Amino acid sequence: MKISIIKIGGNVIDYPEKLDEFLGIFAKVPGYKILVHGGGVMATRFGESMGIMPEMVDGRRITDKDTLDIVTMVYAGLINKTVVAKLQALKVNSLGMTGADGNLIRSIKRPVKGIDYGFVGDVQEINTDLIHSLLQLGLLPVINAITHDKKGQLLNTNADSIASALATSLAVDHHVDLYFCFDKPGVLVDEKNDSSIIPLINEDIYKELRKESVIHSGMIPKLDNAFEALKKGVQRVWIGKAENLLMAVKGKKAGTIIERQRYELY
């Protein structure tokens, strides 16, 4: 099977027009596909309206019991079901899921080392048989950032990590491409210049770019993550804007492609 795994974040989800535009594009992606989404701003907004303020450490949300309830409601309830209903209207037979549904993603509560992140999960195991069965039934999984520990506890999990874990697990038996829809049009030479996209990065190019400090800070974990996925068998990782997804899927020039093999830059 050839499977496209596509991850979207708050920059698409938080704006109804952007979400509609994206889902129209997503519906046109050919073949087997999986959508992964988080939440973000919407969870913060609902939490605040209930008097629960977000607590962040180094840009990461601390998930106490109340916060877990809110992200479960917003990610698995409001966002996931809104996306599923909209895709159904586009004749895409989507099925919304958390990691608890069908025991899709088992994670463990992150151990406390200095910082207690609370009910945050790190992915341990993906039920690839289930995904295979669902795809064969013609169902398209729409997976949100809530997982479980198989002991009855829901856990808030990083959606990028879920997308990567799905991709690497499925890559054992399938051809998998992984697409990260991002707030920038790709990996940029100059962060302030949206047209300075680096079209292709492989390990050699990545080493060069890091040496020259073109790639730094927040981009490093994203790319390390991408190369990790490639090492584990994912065919190709793409980073770019949601509106350019279909171009990327069709192999047209858009965003940044991260590949195992060295190719000529186009």
Next chain:
Amino acid sequence: MKISIIKIGGNVIDYPEKLDEFLGIFAKVPGYKILVHGGGVMATRFGESMGIMPEMVDGRRITDKDTLDIVTMVYAGLINKTVVAKLQALKVNSLGMTGADGNLIRSIKRPVKGIDYGFVGDVQEINTDLIHSLLQLGLLPVINAITHDKKGQLLNTNADSIASALATSLAVDHHVDLYFCFDKPGVLVDEKNDSSIIPLINEDIYKELRKESVIHSGMIPKLDNAFEALKKGVQRVWIGKAENLLMAVKGKKAGTIIERQRYELY
């Protein structure tokens, strides 16, 4: 296939200990089974904490856009995923679903006739093929009260109606038993006396009981609904307390059984 459809309401969901007790019982129900749940008090509580007060007409919730968001969050998010995670811990391979997921339940927005109920749906069509496929994969659907119109709109739907519609649709091809977990131990001769349970009702007995005004008000639509399901092929409908479910499933004396055929009272 022999399928048990079990519906629980707020009287189980709103109390964590009761929910845990019920799920332990539910896990022991043998064979193919489907759980249907609404929400109720929890949705009202979350809405109020966000400054959205419930608007009720004749005991029915008016579902405006904000209320729809809240019930979607609470039913499809918090309650559904809490139940799924707890069942997974009990080694029951549950899969949480709204009617939008896999296009399981298509409904239409209730037409305005005097009262505008807002985003309330009446069930039109059940995707029985999907349920059949999921049950065969060893997945146990946990279905909440949110459906969709296949045009992108989520709709708040009565959970009793969902359970009945599932039962009658599945009864075309399968042996279906329908269990309503209720706040009373069954249909009572004297509402104030919990031991005055009527153990079995068929149409003849029902006519008698109505003539004598033993059954009145809120119980009438419930029983009409039950007989409607029986007429459409459901084998048997049960009404009783959640804690007596397993006894009922095993054919032991508990609650009220509503049957097509006339049997001797036990």
